Every structure is written in structure tokens, then in C-alpha cells.
Amino acid sequence: MPDSQEAKKLSNQIEEINEALNDGMIVQVREVLSTMPSCDVALLLESSRSRTRSEIWQLIEPDQYSDVLEDLSEDVRNGIIRQMVPEILADALEEMDTDDLVETLSGLPEAVSQDALSSMDEQDRQRAEQALSYGEDTAGFIMNTDTITLRPEVTVDVILRYLRLKGNIPKGTDTFYVVDRSDQLIGSVPVTELLTARPAVKVEKLMTQDSVAVPVDMHENEVASLFERYDWLSAPVIDKENRLVGRITIDDVVDIIREGAEHSMMSMAGLDDEEDTFAPVIKSTKKRSVWLGVNLVTALMAAAVSDLFEATLSQLAVLAILNTIVPSMGGAAGNQTLTLVIRGMALGHVSDSNARWLIGKELAIGFFNGVIWALLIASVIALWKQDLMLGGVIAFAMMVNMIAAGLAGAMLPVMMKKMNIDPALAGSVILTTITDVVGIFAFLGTATWLLL
Amino acid sequence: MPDSQEAKKLSNQIEEINEALNDGMIVQVREVLSTMPSCDVALLLESSRSRTRSEIWQLIEPDQYSDVLEDLSEDVRNGIIRQMVPEILADALEEMDTDDLVETLSGLPEAVSQDALSSMDEQDRQRAEQALSYGEDTAGFIMNTDTITLRPEVTVDVILRYLRLKGNIPKGTDTFYVVDRSDQLIGSVPVTELLTARPAVKVEKLMTQDSVAVPVDMHENEVASLFERYDWLSAPVIDKENRLVGRITIDDVVDIIREGAEHSMMSMAGLDDEEDTFAPVIKSTKKRSVWLGVNLVTALMAAAVSDLFEATLSQLAVLAILNTIVPSMGGAAGNQTLTLVIRGMALGHVSDSNARWLIGKELAIGFFNGVIWALLIASVIALWKQDLMLGGVIAFAMMVNMIAAGLAGAMLPVMMKKMNIDPALAGSVILTTITDVVGIFAFLGTATWLLL
Structure with a gap:
């Protein structure tokens, strides 16, 4: 295990931030934090003892809250959330993608998550309650609902014009799904296909029909092993009536794969998977x-x-x-x-x-x-x-x-x-x-x- | 751990194939194998004892060899390769992507890999030797060289016409890299950007300039932790002169993440990471x-x-x-x-x-x-x-x-x-x-x- 450059950089950063906090250089720390990517702020929090964590959290800009919370491990995240006012927590939750929102809520004590839910606006609360209803550790729990769907009779040209009008495509989209009038999943078209296809071609000519879909109640471990076996980047999620309800992307599955592999090691030593190295x-x-x-x-x-x-x-x-x-x-x-x-x-x-x-x-x-x-x-x-x-x-x-x-x-x-x-x-x-x-x-x- | 549908299906398939082999129904087994995806054939081989493995291998079509070998774990793969004629092995190796080719070669005993290399054609041998020269467990070892590059002054329209002419885009491409005349990496454009951009826009307007690149000699574990932290789907690889030399895709990184997490558990019980459950x-x-x-x-x-x-x-x-x-x-x-x-x-x-x-x-x-x-x-x-x-x-x-x-x-x-x-x-x-x-x-x- 060679000592990595990245790890050294972070180690230095942690030390600098700790020193700056001790010297009361609040403004400087706040400035450094606002320039760090959210995943690095999360790693900084995870690598700090609990007292320092609260100090750092208070220096983070509220508009960074949702991104940082998403990247934290459950134990550390719950510790921080317990100190947040329900309204501010609700604001942060509303900005999250459905999968992160649901993961965050499900780890919280019942009372805290109920408080947060009731402070959220109607639409976001419904979105969260729908996903929570699928039950923990299922495909429905880790899926996103921001899927772009195509109709079989539309041409590539029309799609390209629609996408240019729309202006942005959800993160992690590598495939568009094709559905019929009753939302039944009938095929899929890789994003790269749209780039190489002639403009006049219809979707039904391009699409793969035998694409495998994930049932909404499949266990997340099974989803992860499908992704690993078939080298998927994303997969459509369907309900019992074969209707498309969302998609799962590889970034969420990577976490499940790592946690699954770690689970055995931690369990065999009698440790909780989510045990926080820096807990009191x-x-x-x-x-x-x-x-x-x-x-x-x-x-x-x-x-x-x-x-x-x-x-x-x-x-x-x-x-x-x-x-x-x-x-x-x-x-x-x-x-x-x-x-x-x-x-x-x-x-x-x-x-x-x-x-x-x-x-x-x-x-x-x-x-x-x-x-x-x-x-x-x-x-x-x-x-x-x-x-x-x-x-x-x-x-x-x-x-x-x-x-x-x-x-x-x-x-x-x-x-x-x-x-x-x-x-x-x-x-x-x-x-x-x-x-x-x-x-x-x-x-x-x-x-x-x-x-x- | 609920018993998964997929696992049951595979378990039944293994049993059926074993029975069919015992009954000498060679033709039928050959037929079943030719319809199975290569990852399932690999799982079947990994789940069989070594005698059955050789029997099954002889029934696989030679044009499936490279795909199945790619999906096998090192220990099992080496066992099978040891029984292959160098010429047939060379044919299978030539069909592989660079990353899989290099991984396969590096696990083999020196004599076997030299035999295979010298049976390969000039171009493929050079490709392999170049990648092998980066050293095991480095970014250069796991990268692919089939990268599509763009020039900053080209318009979206020109690119789309070029891609339609080219007809296919390498698997796992989610980003195109932008290089200048001397192959220096200067930016990147997500595939989805090309779909939403207006045809007259130039690449230099679209591209992100501060994209992080992986040095060709970075350790694969460090590459994996970058992917995990930043939720990358792929990353460009550069040499010491900042020239783009290839790209790494998430499917290879997923294996590294799982193996890294498993490594600790296996080592702590005194086992080799690659220990084959069904070895003699x-x-x-x-x-x-x-x-x-x-x-x-x-x-x-x-x-x-x-x-x-x-x-x-x-x-x-x-x-x-x-x-x-x-x-x-x-x-x-x-x-x-x-x-x-x-x-x-x-x-x-x-x-x-x-x-x-x-x-x-x-x-x-x-x-x-x-x-x-x-x-x-x-x-x-x-x-x-x-x-x-x-x-x-x-x-x-x-x-x-x-x-x-x-x-x-x-x-x-x-x-x-x-x-x-x-x-x-x-x-x-x-x-x-x-x-x-x-x-x-x-x-x-x-x-x-x-x-x-």
C-alpha cells in the first residue's frame, strides 16, 4: 500500500484546518471550505473527531449542506443531522435526488425523519414517501425518477431538437428508455446511438428490445451483482405491471458493492458496518x-x-x-x-x-x-x-x-x-x-x- | 441474505449442465453454452470443479474464448490457459481490449505469456508490450486506448457528421476528450452535451477545462478512490508530458473497488485474494x-x-x-x-x-x-x-x-x-x-x- 499523493494532500489539509480552527481563524477556514468539492468536505468531516465536526459544519455554506450530507457515511451524517433545525434540514433534503433523499431519511430516528418530512413542501414529501414505500434495500429505494423516455415512433431528429430545447440531461444518463402509451418499457437506446444514427431514423429501428429491467422490489445486493456481471452503467426499474418507474445508476451501485464486500470483514470482527472510526x-x-x-x-x-x-x-x-x-x-x-x-x-x-x-x-x-x-x-x-x-x-x-x-x-x-x-x-x-x-x-x- | 432468483437460476443451470455432461449429451450442452452470455459462462466455469471446467471449456465456441477469458478470475483463467495451444490463445488475446489483454498476460507465467506474445500479430504485440511497460497495478495497465478525441475549433455539427460516418462509439464512452495539435489534453465534453448543444457551437465553448486527469503511473487503488469520490464514469489518462494516452472506464474500476474491499477480509483470514473456491x-x-x-x-x-x-x-x-x-x-x-x-x-x-x-x-x-x-x-x-x-x-x-x-x-x-x-x-x-x-x-x- 504505497502512500498516495491524494491521501497526503488531504492529511495536510486536515492538519491545516485544525490548526486554523485552534487559532480562531474562522473566516479563513470558511473560505477554504467554500472552495472544496463536497466529497472532500465530507471526507474531512469523516476524518475529524466529533467536536471538530460540529465546528466545521457551522462554517459550511447552507447551499453546500445537501451535497455534503449525500457524501457522508450514515453514522456521521446522523450525528450532524441531530444538531440541525428541522426547517434547514428540510431545505437541504428538498435539493437532493430521490435516492439520496430516501437514504438519508431512512437512517434517521422516526421522530426526526417525520419532523423533516412535515417541513418539506408537498411535492417533495410525496416523492420521498413514494420511494420510502418500496422498503429499505430494494431497487425502488436506490433508484432515481428523473428518467428521460422516448416513444418508438419518434425520429432521431425530433429527439435531438427536443433535447436542445430542454437544455440539460440528468447526470449519469447513458441510455434513454423507450415506453409505449401506457408507460410499459419496450426497449432502450444508448445515448451514443443517438449520436451516430441518421436524423430520419425512428427510435423503434434503433432500440434494443431485449434489454433487462430491474423489478422495483429486487434486493439491492442482487441489483449490484447484475451490474457487476453485465458491466451496466445504468438500468431501468419497472413495477409489477412492467411500467417504467425509474432508473438506477452505477454510482449508487458502487457504494453497495464496496459496502457488501466490507460487510463480511466488519461482521467477522464483530463490528457494525457503519461504525464511525472517530465516534466518541x-x-x-x-x-x-x-x-x-x-x-x-x-x-x-x-x-x-x-x-x-x-x-x-x-x-x-x-x-x-x-x-x-x-x-x-x-x-x-x-x-x-x-x-x-x-x-x-x-x-x-x-x-x-x-x-x-x-x-x-x-x-x-x-x-x-x-x-x-x-x-x-x-x-x-x-x-x-x-x-x-x-x-x-x-x-x-x-x-x-x-x-x-x-x-x-x-x-x-x-x-x-x-x-x-x-x-x-x-x-x-x-x-x-x-x-x-x-x-x-x-x-x-x-x-x-x-x-x- | 435472501436467496436470489438469479442465483437459483444459475444453480439450476449448473446442475442441468452437469447432468447433461454425465449423460454424454455433448451436443445439447454445446448448444446451451453458445446461447449463454459470456459472463454467465464464466460464472459457470468458476462454480465448477476443475475436471468439469476442462470438459465445459472444450464445448465453448472459439469465438467466445476472448469474452469468457476476460470475465474469469485470475486463478481460474490461468488454469484454463495452461491447457490452450499458444496459437489459439494468441487469437483470443488479439480480440481483447487492451486492458483485458494486459491483465490476462500479466497473470501468466513468463514462458506462457512470451509464447502467446510471439504468436500474436505485430500490431497487437506492440499494443500489449506498450501497456505492459507501465507496470502492474498502474493506471496505464487498466486503461483503454480506444479514445475518441476532439479538436477545440471544430463545431458540434461537424462532430455529429463525423460520428455518423464512423458509425460506432467505443463501449463505455460517456465523455469525449479535447486535445490540441500536440495531443495535450485541454478539456472534456460529456456525450450528453453534444446532444443538447446547438449545431454551430464550437467544442471550445462547450468543453470543461478543469477536468482532472489520471497520470499513467498512478496506482490503481488511488484511481479507484478518485472514481468513488467524484462519481466518475470514465477518466482520461495522461503521460508525463500531459499527452492523452487513454481512458479508464468505471467497469474496470468496479472490480478494483470490490477486490480492494475483499482483500482485507481474505488477508486477515490468511487467504490469497484470488484463491479459487473450487481448486483441487x-x-x-x-x-x-x-x-x-x-x-x-x-x-x-x-x-x-x-x-x-x-x-x-x-x-x-x-x-x-x-x-x-x-x-x-x-x-x-x-x-x-x-x-x-x-x-x-x-x-x-x-x-x-x-x-x-x-x-x-x-x-x-x-x-x-x-x-x-x-x-x-x-x-x-x-x-x-x-x-x-x-x-x-x-x-x-x-x-x-x-x-x-x-x-x-x-x-x-x-x-x-x-x-x-x-x-x-x-x-x-x-x-x-x-x-x-x-x-x-x-x-x-x-x-x-x-x-x-
């Missing part, structure tokens, strides 16, 4: 405590298993010393399998038809891992503790636990997905519990049987 | 063994620390039972911090200017975590083992280890980045080693001192 200490401590609580229960369960072998442990202290090796190796191997299967599911590679084969494969890897690491650990222990039998006991436990790890790592996500539980969230805790319990039982159990 | 058992076992080897060394180090306290452990078996709780909690808390800081760095939120503050924050969270979990574990142990003193000892160790975990989790990635080591790759092993060693020392050390 108490808030962060609270957010992370659930996971640590679960981890404590797991650790106590492992201790309870060891407790069953107290007599053995009190006779052979060497077992206490080596007791963590087998569980640790099982946890590491199982986590590799778990991570791979979770990613395979997210990419759409793992499905019912090949799950059984995959479990078999990971079982086989568990077996080979078992052989390799059992032999290695047996040699190490036999040499270190000068005890061949002890080496044999730990080798056997390693063998058993590696197979259990491969099996659990592959089966857990498949089973959890069937039960509609997110494997990234709970998979690694359950896996570690299994590899701990199996590892300790196998090691201390075999030792009790053979060494005493 | 032996290959997978080998790929994962480095990480397990490192983990074994870590586990042995923890055991060696416990070994220092053998006398204590042999007198009090209860210590052996509780010995894993403090390291486990430290590892979980430290991993939360580590993951958050690694993500913060990837998003550009964490830099030199706020790193010290962040370390301070995580130290404070470590302290609060210490207080909370020390009190809780002390109560549990005092009740379970009916030993107040033992509860006090484990509470103290928990306190020490939680602070160490917060400090290590925040400092490690900052330090590793300074040393140009990828924190996602080695961070969690080093962290776990620290929390294991500190946790065991604190627990068994205090116990030796106070309980014996």
Missing part, C-alpha cells in the same frame, strides 16, 4: 460490547470443557501448557474455510448444486491439514518435551480437530444461509466454539486415557 | 499452509510463555482451566480495533494528522473495556470457583490485556503502513501474539505472585 469513546465501547460479551461466553465454555479434566491437568502440568495449540490451529484452519465459503456465496459461486461437493473438498483439505500439522507438532513436542507418547496424543487431537474445522467451516455458512442467518455475523463465533470444544476434548480426553 | 484439494492445502505455519509458531510461543509458569500450573490446576479466557478476550477486542483502523486507512480517513488521536481513543476504549470485562469476569470466577482472590487476579490480567489490545490494534497498522507492510496480511497474527503473550504473562504472573 463511550459510544464505540458500547457498540463493540455485544461481540465481546459473546466472545466471553465462548471462552467460558472452553474453560468449562477444560474444567471436566481438572484431575488430569493437576497431575500433568505439561497438558495445561500445550492445551491451547490444538484449538488455535483448528480455529485458524476453520476460519480460512469459513471466509472462503462466505466470499464464494457473496460472489454467487456457491449454491445448492455444488455445496455438497465443496463440503467434501474442505473435509479432504481438513484431512491433509491434519496429517501435515499432526506430524509437525508431534515432532516438535517429542523433541521439546522429550515425550513420544505426548507427541502422539497431540498429533491425534490435531488430526481430529483439523477435520472438524474443515467440516464446520464449510457446513456452517451453508446451514446458516438456509436458516436466513448472516454467516459473516455469527459464523466465526460458532466455528471457534466448535474448534475449541473439539480440540480440548480430543487433547485432554486422549491424554487422560493414554497418559495417566 | 492439494493446491488449496498448499496455498493455505503458510498461514497455518505462522499460526503454529504463534501458538507455540504462547505455549512457551505458559511453560515458564509450569511450577505454578502444577500446583493450581484451576489456572490451567482459566488460562485461555484473558488471551481470547484480548484477541477479540484487539481484532475489532485492528479491523476498524485497516478499513479507515483504506477509505482514506486515517492519516498522520489524526493517527495519534485515534491511538489515544482506542487506548481509552481499551481502558473502559478492561473495567467492564474485568468486573464481569471477576464476578463469574468468584461465583464459579468460590475464590475472591482468583477473581481479582483474572480481573487484573483482563484489565492489562484489554489496554494492550487497544494499543496494539491501533498502533500496529499505523506502524506497518509506515514500513510498507500490508497490515491486513500480518497485522492479526502479530496482534494475537501480543495479546496471547501479555494475557498469559499477566494472568499466570500475577497468580504466581499472589496465589502461591
Whole structure:
């Protein structure tokens, strides 16, 4: 990861702005902020601690509010909105595109979003309530409604004259959609087609008829994987009656793709996706405590298993010393399998038809891992503790636990997905519990049987 | 994660194709494959085990080769290419866009890519060698060279007539770039501008002059974060003399964004980014063994620390039972911090200017975590083992280890980045080693001192 020029520039800017704030150079900071693009102001806010955030926010021009809010992550945005007067918030919301407006509203507490909605003008409120009605994480939620539609019988010449009259085309438009009299989607024409077509040609001659449309209630993750697979820049959204209701553009989908990929990593470490790196200490401590609580229960369960072998442990202290090796190796191997299967599911590679084969494969890897690491650990222990039998006991436990790890790592996500539980969230805790319990039982159990 | 329609359809298709292959219905499978879009054929290959892959590949029409190869992940693609005759591979490569061609070649072993290059025709070989010379992971590597350029003095009318004559515009073109006589980039015109502009207007009146260009040697991750921040669909690429040399489109950047976000998750579990879920058992076992080897060394180090306290452990078996709780909690808390800081760095939120503050924050969270979990574990142990003193000892160790975990989790990635080591790759092993060693020392050390 080479240190990027851009990152350095921003890092310097943050430092300068902080210094200027400390020196009370309010006017200068206000001036710098007004020249920065909204995405950089958002990054500056996200990279600052919460006290500095409020100070900076007060120096931003109100006409920048909506752009900056759009670019902020949910946690940081909500923190700022909580300090805004409903009327000013409503003004900022009204300026947003439907997709950003809805995303912002949906993250707010019910009372705050109701206040904001009732301060908005009639037309914008209806627009927001319509989109909110599609339900969070659906295509309807992330779509825009500023779509330009064409009729099949119109010629290119007429369209070009209409567009010149209209003067501007919504951002991110790469395709025009063709609809009939009842708004049914019947085809699409790329913007570039209009440039190369002869003026007298009719739309129906130009349009592609078999273009794929996104149903308004499709889950956003599914929308994202369609965009990724087919390299789309935008896609039409249709309702149940095949009527065109909006379009989704790649810039919103990029966020979903990145968040989807990050989700697994954050969940596996017991973090909230939207966790704000610069949130206050108490808030962060609270957010992370659930996971640590679960981890404590797991650790106590492992201790309870060891407790069953107290007599053995009190006779052979060497077992206490080596007791963590087998569980640790099982946890590491199982986590590799778990991570791979979770990613395979997210990419759409793992499905019912090949799950059984995959479990078999990971079982086989568990077996080979078992052989390799059992032999290695047996040699190490036999040499270190000068005890061949002890080496044999730990080798056997390693063998058993590696197979259990491969099996659990592959089966857990498949089973959890069937039960509609997110494997990234709970998979690694359950896996570690299994590899701990199996590892300790196998090691201390075999030792009790053979060494005493 | 609701089970998607698309995923189900594909799952059924895979099953049907597998059955058809088993029944020897070669002709039918060939027919199905020829009607599938190349991205679906690629997904089918990625979702199949390696033996089935070769069978399917032999049934694909040679004119589909280049499209399917483009859509495959590196590991799977290389496996297939290794079975191809150089001449046929060269034919497929010649049909690719420059960016895909270069990506494919760079992943191949030197001998195979040289063979392929020398089987290609002169013009394509030069195109490939030019792009390869920019070096892997740079803007030059992922750019395309099929850019349409405009001159400032030309009118919209002339351009439209030229485009109609030319007949087609390269895929993903949303902006035309304006260059002067010496190919210097001087501005850009969105495609949609040309549609709304009056025919007599000159390009110099339409163009935006302050458009940002990507230097040809910029790292692809930096390119991706620019795209994400500014919601670009494409960007011009310039060489050191400010000459336009190509353009980068969002579809290539989407892959980089997803892979970048996945990279951390895969690395933290000790997996290769490109690890193929359906690779043969032996290959997978080998790929994962480095990480397990490192983990074994870590586990042995923890055991060696416990070994220092053998006398204590042999007198009090209860210590052996509780010995894993403090390291486990430290590892979980430290991993939360580590993951958050690694993500913060990837998003550009964490830099030199706020790193010290962040370390301070995580130290404070470590302290609060210490207080909370020390009190809780002390109560549990005092009740379970009916030993107040033992509860006090484990509470103290928990306190020490939680602070160490917060400090290590925040400092490690900052330090590793300074040393140009990828924190996602080695961070969690080093962290776990620290929390294991500190946790065991604190627990068994205090116990030796106070309980014996």
C-alpha cells in the first residue's frame, strides 16, 4: 500500500484546518471550505473527531449542506443531522435526488425523519414517501425518477431538437428508455446511438428490445451483482405491471458493492458496518460490547470443557501448557474455510448444486491439514518435551480437530444461509466454539486415557 | 441474505449442465453454452470443479474464448490457459481490449505469456508490450486506448457528421476528450452535451477545462478512490508530458473497488485474494499452509510463555482451566480495533494528522473495556470457583490485556503502513501474539505472585 499523493494532500489539509480552527481563524477556514468539492468536505468531516465536526459544519455554506450530507457515511451524517433545525434540514433534503433523499431519511430516528418530512413542501414529501414505500434495500429505494423516455415512433431528429430545447440531461444518463402509451418499457437506446444514427431514423429501428429491467422490489445486493456481471452503467426499474418507474445508476451501485464486500470483514470482527472510526469513546465501547460479551461466553465454555479434566491437568502440568495449540490451529484452519465459503456465496459461486461437493473438498483439505500439522507438532513436542507418547496424543487431537474445522467451516455458512442467518455475523463465533470444544476434548480426553 | 432468483437460476443451470455432461449429451450442452452470455459462462466455469471446467471449456465456441477469458478470475483463467495451444490463445488475446489483454498476460507465467506474445500479430504485440511497460497495478495497465478525441475549433455539427460516418462509439464512452495539435489534453465534453448543444457551437465553448486527469503511473487503488469520490464514469489518462494516452472506464474500476474491499477480509483470514473456491484439494492445502505455519509458531510461543509458569500450573490446576479466557478476550477486542483502523486507512480517513488521536481513543476504549470485562469476569470466577482472590487476579490480567489490545490494534497498522507492510496480511497474527503473550504473562504472573 504505497502512500498516495491524494491521501497526503488531504492529511495536510486536515492538519491545516485544525490548526486554523485552534487559532480562531474562522473566516479563513470558511473560505477554504467554500472552495472544496463536497466529497472532500465530507471526507474531512469523516476524518475529524466529533467536536471538530460540529465546528466545521457551522462554517459550511447552507447551499453546500445537501451535497455534503449525500457524501457522508450514515453514522456521521446522523450525528450532524441531530444538531440541525428541522426547517434547514428540510431545505437541504428538498435539493437532493430521490435516492439520496430516501437514504438519508431512512437512517434517521422516526421522530426526526417525520419532523423533516412535515417541513418539506408537498411535492417533495410525496416523492420521498413514494420511494420510502418500496422498503429499505430494494431497487425502488436506490433508484432515481428523473428518467428521460422516448416513444418508438419518434425520429432521431425530433429527439435531438427536443433535447436542445430542454437544455440539460440528468447526470449519469447513458441510455434513454423507450415506453409505449401506457408507460410499459419496450426497449432502450444508448445515448451514443443517438449520436451516430441518421436524423430520419425512428427510435423503434434503433432500440434494443431485449434489454433487462430491474423489478422495483429486487434486493439491492442482487441489483449490484447484475451490474457487476453485465458491466451496466445504468438500468431501468419497472413495477409489477412492467411500467417504467425509474432508473438506477452505477454510482449508487458502487457504494453497495464496496459496502457488501466490507460487510463480511466488519461482521467477522464483530463490528457494525457503519461504525464511525472517530465516534466518541463511550459510544464505540458500547457498540463493540455485544461481540465481546459473546466472545466471553465462548471462552467460558472452553474453560468449562477444560474444567471436566481438572484431575488430569493437576497431575500433568505439561497438558495445561500445550492445551491451547490444538484449538488455535483448528480455529485458524476453520476460519480460512469459513471466509472462503462466505466470499464464494457473496460472489454467487456457491449454491445448492455444488455445496455438497465443496463440503467434501474442505473435509479432504481438513484431512491433509491434519496429517501435515499432526506430524509437525508431534515432532516438535517429542523433541521439546522429550515425550513420544505426548507427541502422539497431540498429533491425534490435531488430526481430529483439523477435520472438524474443515467440516464446520464449510457446513456452517451453508446451514446458516438456509436458516436466513448472516454467516459473516455469527459464523466465526460458532466455528471457534466448535474448534475449541473439539480440540480440548480430543487433547485432554486422549491424554487422560493414554497418559495417566 | 435472501436467496436470489438469479442465483437459483444459475444453480439450476449448473446442475442441468452437469447432468447433461454425465449423460454424454455433448451436443445439447454445446448448444446451451453458445446461447449463454459470456459472463454467465464464466460464472459457470468458476462454480465448477476443475475436471468439469476442462470438459465445459472444450464445448465453448472459439469465438467466445476472448469474452469468457476476460470475465474469469485470475486463478481460474490461468488454469484454463495452461491447457490452450499458444496459437489459439494468441487469437483470443488479439480480440481483447487492451486492458483485458494486459491483465490476462500479466497473470501468466513468463514462458506462457512470451509464447502467446510471439504468436500474436505485430500490431497487437506492440499494443500489449506498450501497456505492459507501465507496470502492474498502474493506471496505464487498466486503461483503454480506444479514445475518441476532439479538436477545440471544430463545431458540434461537424462532430455529429463525423460520428455518423464512423458509425460506432467505443463501449463505455460517456465523455469525449479535447486535445490540441500536440495531443495535450485541454478539456472534456460529456456525450450528453453534444446532444443538447446547438449545431454551430464550437467544442471550445462547450468543453470543461478543469477536468482532472489520471497520470499513467498512478496506482490503481488511488484511481479507484478518485472514481468513488467524484462519481466518475470514465477518466482520461495522461503521460508525463500531459499527452492523452487513454481512458479508464468505471467497469474496470468496479472490480478494483470490490477486490480492494475483499482483500482485507481474505488477508486477515490468511487467504490469497484470488484463491479459487473450487481448486483441487492439494493446491488449496498448499496455498493455505503458510498461514497455518505462522499460526503454529504463534501458538507455540504462547505455549512457551505458559511453560515458564509450569511450577505454578502444577500446583493450581484451576489456572490451567482459566488460562485461555484473558488471551481470547484480548484477541477479540484487539481484532475489532485492528479491523476498524485497516478499513479507515483504506477509505482514506486515517492519516498522520489524526493517527495519534485515534491511538489515544482506542487506548481509552481499551481502558473502559478492561473495567467492564474485568468486573464481569471477576464476578463469574468468584461465583464459579468460590475464590475472591482468583477473581481479582483474572480481573487484573483482563484489565492489562484489554489496554494492550487497544494499543496494539491501533498502533500496529499505523506502524506497518509506515514500513510498507500490508497490515491486513500480518497485522492479526502479530496482534494475537501480543495479546496471547501479555494475557498469559499477566494472568499466570500475577497468580504466581499472589496465589502461591
